[in-house]
Amino acid sequence: MAKNHGxxxxxxxxxxxxxxxxxxxxxxxxxxxxxxxxxEAVCGDGIVDTSEACDDNNKISGDGCSSTCxxxxxxxxxxxxxxxxxxxxxxxxxxxxxxxxxxNDLEGCGGTGREVVYSYTAPSKGILFLHxxxxxxxMLSVQSACSNAAQSYACVDAGDTSEITVAxxxxxxxVVDSPPSVTGTGAFTLNATFLPLLVNGASCDLEGDRNxxxxxxxxxxxxxEQPKCTSNSAPSLTTATVFRTGREGNDLxxxxxxADAEGDxxxxxxxxxxxxxxxxxxxxxxxxxxMVQAGPFxxxxxxxxxxxxxxxxxxxxxxxxxxxxxxxxxxxxxxxxYSLHISRNNSCDPFELIxxxxxxxxxxxxxxxxxxxxxxxxxxxxxxxxxSTRGKRIVVRGADTDRDVVSARIDFIGATxxxxxxVNVPVQHAANxxxxxxxxxxxSLVDVTGVSVRLKDATGVMSxxxxxxxxxxxxxxxxxxxCDVGRRFNVCGSNLxxxxxxxxxxSAPTITxxxxxxxxxxxxxxxxxxxxxxxIATVKFEFFDxxxxxxxxxxxxxxxxxxxxxxxxxxxxxxxxxxxIPFNVSxxxxxxxxxxxxxxxxxxxxxxxxxxxxxxxxxxxxxxCSDHGFDQCEAGTRxxxxxxxxxxxDLRKAACGSxxxxxSEPLGTQGPSLWDPPASCTGARLIGGAPEVVAxxxxxxxxxxxxxxxxxxxxxxxILYVLRLDANACNGELLPAAVACNDDVTPRRNFTSRxxxxxxxxxxxxxxxxxxxxxxxxxxxxxxxxx
Numbered sequence: 021m022a023k024n025h026g027x028x029x030x031x032x033x034x035x036x037x038x039x040x041x042x043x044x045x046x047x048x049x050x051x052x053x054x055x056x057x058x059x060e061a062v063c064g065d066g067i068v069d070t071s072e073a074c075d076d077n078n079k080i081s082g083d084g085c086s087s088t089c090x091x092x093x094x095x096x097x098x099x100x101x102x103x104x105x106x107x108x109x110x111x112x113x114x115x116x117x118x119x120x121x122x123x124n125d126l127e128g129c130g131g132t133g134r135e136v137v138y139s140y141t142a143p144s145k146g147i148l149f150l151h152x153x154x155x156x157x158x159m160l161s162v163q164s165a166c167s168n169a170a171q172s173y174a175c176v177d178a179g180d181t182s183e184i185t186v187a188x189x190x191x192x193x194x195v196v197d198s199p200p201s202v203t204g205t206g207a208f209t210l211n212a213t214f215l216p217l218l219v220n221g222a223s224c225d226l227e228g229d230r231n232x233x234x235x236x237x238x239x240x241x242x243x244x245e246q247p248k249c250t251s252n253s254a255p256s257l258t259t260a261t262v263f264r265t266g267r268e269g270n271d272l273x274x275x276x277x278x279a280d281a282e283g284d285x286x287x288x289x290x291x292x293x294x295x296x297x298x299x300x301x302x303x304x305x306x307x308x309x310x311m312v313q314a315g316p317f318x319x320x321x322x323x324x325x326x327x328x329x330x331x332x333x334x335x336x337x338x339x340x341x342x343x344x345x346x347x348x349x350x351x352x353x354x355x356x357x358y359s360l361h362i363s364r365n366n367s368c369d370p371f372e373l374i375x376x377x378x379x380x381x382x383x384x385x386x387x388x389x390x391x392x393x394x395x396x397x398x399x400x401x402x403x404x405x406x407x408s409t410r411g412k413r414i415v416v417r418g419a420d421t422d423r424d425v426v427s428a429r430i431d432f433i434g435a436t437x438x439x440x441x442x443v444n445v446p447v448q449h450a451a452n453x454x455x456x457x458x459x460x461x462x463x464s465l466v467d468v469t470g471v472s473v474r475l476k477d478a479t480g481v482m483s484x485x486x487x488x489x490x491x492x493x494x495x496x497x498x499x500x501x502x503c504d505v506g507r508r509f510n511v512c513g514s515n516l517x518x519x520x521x522x523x524x525x526x527s528a529p530t531i532t533x534x535x536x537x538x539x540x541x542x543x544x545x546x547x548x549x550x551x552x553x554x555x556i557a558t559v560k561f562e563f564f565d566x567x568x569x570x571x572x573x574x575x576x577x578x579x580x581x582x583x584x585x586x587x588x589x590x591x592x593x594x595x596x597x598x599x600x601i602p603f604n605v606s607x608x609x610x611x612x613x614x615x616x617x618x619x620x621x622x623x624x625x626x627x628x629x630x631x632x633x634x635x636x637x638x639x640x641x642x643x644x645c646s647d648h649g650f651d652q653c654e655a656g657t658r659x660x661x662x663x664x665x666x667x668x669x670d671l672r673k674a675a676c677g678s679x680x681x682x683x684s685e686p687l688g689t690q691g692p693s694l695w696d697p698p699a700s701c702t703g704a705r706l707i708g709g710a711p712e713v714v715a716x717x718x719x720x721x722x723x724x725x726x727x728x729x730x731x732x733x734x735x736x737x738x739i740l741y742v743l744r745l746d747a748n749a750c751n752g753e754l755l756p757a758a759v760a761c762n763d764d765v766t767p768r769r770n771f772t773s774r775x776x777x778x779x780x781x782x783x784x785x786x787x788x789x790x791x792x793x794x795x796x797x798x799x800x801x802x803x804x805x806x807x
Contacts, residue, residue, distance in 0.1 A: 063089035093123055095166035098139040098193060101212060112213040119158075119198055119206030128161025129175035131197025134206060137166060138194040142186040145234065146216040150194070154178040154208035158198050166193040178208070185217075185235070218249045238284055238344035254346035255280035255317075260338035262353045264327055265373050269357060272326035273373045276319050276340055283314035284343040288321045289350075291337040292330055300330045304341065316778050322373060362390050370730075382422060382479035384732075394421040396475040396483040403471045403488045416473055424477045433470035433487075497523045517553045517623040528625035529556050529599075535650050536605075536615050536631040545615060545631065546650055547601040554593040555622045559601065561587075563612035589619075600648050641665050647691055658692045668694060676750035679716035679786060683803060686733035687713045687789075689796030695788050697739045701761035711796040713789040716745060717806045725780045725805040727787055730765050730772035733800030737792035739763050740773035745784040759785065763792070 061069035064087075066077035074085035081087045081103075092099055101115070108114035119134040126135050142148065152160040160176040162184060173192070174182040186192065198206050217234040218224055224239035225231040226247050233239050233249035241247040257278040265273040274288055292301040305321050319340070327333070339350045358374040368383035368390045369375045377383050382393035402415040414430065469490050475483035496513035497503055503511070503518035512518050517526030529551040537544050545561070593599045605615075613633050620626040637651040645651055645659035653665035660666040672694050680687060689711035719725070729738040741761035759780070762773040771792070789799050 063087070091123075093135075093137050094125065095137065095193070098137040098166060101138040101140045101194065104138075105212070108211060109213075111215065112211065114212075115210045117196075117208060117210070119196070119202065119208070120204075122206075126161075126166075126195055126197065128163065128195035128197040129159045131159050131161070131195075131199060133198035133200045133202050135195050135197040138196075138210075139166075139191055140194055140212065141191045142188060143214065144188045144216050146186060146214055147232065148184045148186050148192075149181060149211075149213040149215065150174075150176060150184070151181045151211040151213075152176055152178050152196065152208060153211070154206070156198065156202045156204070156206055156208075158196060158202065158206065158208050160210065161193075161195040161197060163193045163195060166195070220249055220251060222249045223247065224249050233344055235345045238282060238342065240282075240284075252284075252342065252344040252346060253281050255285050255340050255342050255348045257338070257340055257348040257351055260336075260351040260353050262336045262338065262355050263374060264355045264357045266324070266360075266376070269360060270325045270327045271373065272321075272323035272355075273358075274321045274323075274336075274338060276338060277317065278340065278348060279316050280342060281314055282342065283317075285317060285319065285340050286343050287341045288319065289339045289341055289347060290321075291350075292333040293335045293337070294332045295334045300333050301326075318776065318778060320373075364391065365389050377479060379480050382424065382477070382481075393424075393477065393479040393481050395481045396420045396422075396425050396477055398473065398475060398483045398486045401471070401473050401486040401488045403490050405490055405492055414471055414473065416475070418475060418483065420475075420477070422477060422479075424479070425475050427476050429472075429474045429476065431472040432468045433472065434467040499523050499525065512623055514624050517555055517621065517625075519553060526553050526555075526621070526623045526625055528627050529619050529621055531617070531619060531627055531629045533646075533650060534617060534629045534631050536633050537636050537650075538633055539636050543605050543633070544649070545603045545605050545617065546648060547599075547617065547619070547629075548648060548650075549599055549619070549627075550597050551593050551599060551621065552597055553621065553623075554597050556589055556592060556599065556619060557622045558620050559587050559589050559603075560618040560620070561603075561605070562616040562618075564614040564616070565612060602649070639665050641667065658694060661691045672750045675712075675714050676716075676745065676786065679714045681716060683715065683801050686798045686800045687715075688798050689713055689736070689789075689791060691796075693790060695741075695743065695790070697741050697763075697790055698758045698761045701739065701741065701758070701763055711791060713799050713801065715787040715789075715801060715803070716784060717787070717803055718784040719780060719782045719806065721782050722779045723805050725777045725803065726775070727777070728765075728772070728774040728802050728804075729789055729799050730774050731800035731802055733798060734772055736797035736799070737771040738773045738799060739790040739792055740775055741788050741790070742775065742777070743786040743788065745786045 061071045063072060063075060064077065064079040066075055068075045068089075072089040073091040075089050076085040079087040081092070086092050086097070090097060102113060104117075105113035105115045115138075117136060119136060122134040122136050124132070124134050126137070128135060140148070150160060150162065152158060156178070158178045160174075160178075160182070162173040162176070162182060164173060173184050176182040184192075194210070196208055196210060215230070215232060217232055218237070219234060220237055222233070223231065224233050224247050226239050226241060231239075233252075236252060237249040238252035239247050240250045255278055257276060259275075259277045261275045263273040263275075265271045274290065276288060278285075286306060288305045290301075290303060290305065291299060293299050305323070334355055335352065336355065337350045337352050339348045341347045358376075360376045361378045362368045362375050362381075362383075363378055364381055366389060367375060368377050368388050370383045370388045372383075377390035380393055381390040383390055396418055397420075398416065398418040400415075400417040404415065416428065470488060472485060472487040474485045496511055497516070498513060499516055501512070501523045502521055503523050512523035512526075515526065516523045518524075519526070529549055531547055531549040533546075533548040535544075535546045537546065547559070587603070589601055592601050614630065615633075616628060616630050618626050618628045639645045639651045639653050639659075641654060641657050643665055644663055645653055645665045647659045647661070647663060653659050656668055657665040658668045658671055660671060671692070675690075675694055690713060691711035693712050694714075695712070717725075727740060727742065729740055739761070740763075742759040744759060760775045760777055762775050765772050765774045773789075787801070787803065789801060791797075
């Protein structure tokens with residue numbers, strides 16, 4: 021808690037003023053009530069005599085004029101922040117004041133108008149968070165010396181927050197300043213929150229929100245122990261290479277290498293400059309995964325379209341920072357341009373960060389090379405004006421042999437609309453076909469009369485161009501009429517569905533199991549069911565409170581009328597028509613105790629189910645269980661593929677004993693999930709435990725090994741991690757720390773994973789491919805560098 025700097029004398033003066041407004045605390049005499057002699061200076065009478073610097077009609081210190089009528093608010097008489105502040109919570113204080121009748125002697129952070137000056141003394145070494153709130157354009161100058169604004173630690177505009185590290189008993193000056201344009205009271209609130217930095221051995225917070233370790237320490241956790249501050253050494257940086265990359269030459273690619281004894285490098289710190297030395301950009305960029313292996317490291321960061329914003333930046337200063345805030349030395353590097361036009365059969369980078377294939381070629385293969393690409397083909401485009409619910413929509417159909425269409429250019433035609441842009445599109449592949457569906461907001465395109473569409477694949481190859489005028493949405497078709505199985509152009513009428521290219525009587529989806537569950541990770545809605553035609557389209561949630569009153573949708577998530585939300589769930593059926601649909605509704609259900617779920621197919625047929633909020637059922641060992649998370653096996657057990665709770669020790673032994681070594685073909689996920697990814701690797705919620713693929717390999721000597729799911733044949737969002745294969749990996753609940761883990765390989769491809777392990781020690785390792793969600797699928801796993 022913050023120290024109580026309130027003054028009993030200060031509160032006494034307030035009480036006396038309220039009771040004796042013209043007596044004990046001022047008026048026409050001294051403190052004893054005796055009338056003053058003529059021309060005698062009396063502090064607190066409101067008259068500024070020649071011997072007084074100020075007189076504000078009271079004897080209260082801390083309000084700008086002290087109890088002895090000395091001007092407070094200069095560098096020599098700065099107000100003690102805590103003397104005039106009120107408690108605003110743990111280790112926090114707050115001042116509500118204004119700049120009325122203040123001086124204008126200082127120019128903190130460029131302010132030239134009235135200001136007020138505070139002094140702040142840190143109780144110990146720590147981090148001071150300062151937040152200024154004001155309706156006027158005020159600013160806060162945080163200075164090491166009041167008289168020298170050039171030594172400001174920070175300049176904070178109203179509404180912003182500054183973070184400053186201070187030493188024990190260090191006194192700094194806070195100047196709330198204003199421009200001349202502030203002519204009113206200049207009211208403001210200044211908040212100060214102090215966060216002590218902890219010493220070696222103190223309990224700490226791994227997330228760093230509270231209980232931070234000192235800058236020469238880091239927060240670490242040993243098995244079965246609470247996190248504690250431990251010694252930390254700064255990482256060293258050997259190389260820092262910066263490239264201007266990408267097909268357009270606008271992307272920034274930073275590659276750093278070095279070493280770190282603790283293995284906790286978390287970010288890259290970059291300063292961009294123009295050729296003349298002008299600083300144009302700087303920032304700290306979090307790496308997609310924290311180092312979990314001590315020793316040498318290589319890390320990369322990609323800043324897409326960086327050079328569009330900073331085209332003249334040619335030089336960079338680069339450093340790395342660890343979880344304890346320690347930074348490496350700073351290295352300087354000139355930016356360069358990697359080759360953007362790699363020719364056929366030459367090595368390339370499939371992520372288009374370096375070595376980009378020439379136009380018309382695509383980068384593919386185990387050891388990627390540039391090969392011929394195939395242009396996508398547009399066969400049909402429709403631009404429909406549907407009903408008020410669906411609005412205008414563009415429908416695109418075509419062929420995509422390489423299955424790599426990533427965007428489409430849409431040019432709108434109309435009286436007040438021209439031009440267009442390439443936009444990312446949802447791609448649905450069926451065999452060698454891609455179907456692209458765009459929903460367009462009708463209210464923003466009232467004058468649009470037509471569209472021109474062209475597709476672009478990942479290699480930059482363009483399709484043909486098709487132009488269509490706006491048309492009414494097709495009338496529903498009758499039974500027996502030829503239809504579109506994609507349900508994009510020719511839509512069957514009510515109670516009909518498109519089966520074998522003809523409209524026929526359809527059946528509504530069925531819900532065989534539904535639950536609204538509260539778990540430690542949040543609230544979830546789970547649905548199991550069957551859909552014969554495999555054409556489920558949407559799910560609708562209606563939220564009700566305990567009195568069965570319908571609740572408004574949460575902020576920013578309204579769809580249609582208040583009280584319900586609609587989501588697309590197309591394509592969730594498996595080959596036999598069975599489906600499983602999970603929803604994390606923690607941010608949506610708020611005070612709901614009951615949810616009505618309505619599942620609707622493309623023909624309008626629907627089924628509804630009401631579920632009430634309930635805790636997760638715990639199933640005992642040997643009893644039947646659900647691998648979809650409708651219940652949970654008791655501690656130490658998992659729901660096996662036979663849907664029975666089995667001791668996890670037995671399942672892990674079996675999985676380790678049958679770990680895959682032949683990686684020549686794509687592998688199917690296997691249930692249940694027996695290991696959990698490291699918390700720092702992913703934020704995935706694994707409902708009931710996602711199925712896994714487990715492989716193993718052995719090294720006789722230390723080698724560089726690359727493990728990847730970023731290959732053709734991977735069909736689900738993977739999490740990849742490596743465990744040392746020993747007794748703990750296959751038995752018991754106490755597992756070894758992961759050697760390494762990766763969720764997403766780059767922001768451009770956010771579902772596959774890749775690990776590059778330098779000088780991996782000799783031994784036997786277990787590779788676990790987990791699923792970000794509960795669905796799983798097939799994975800093509802590669803391990804390069806093993807004997």
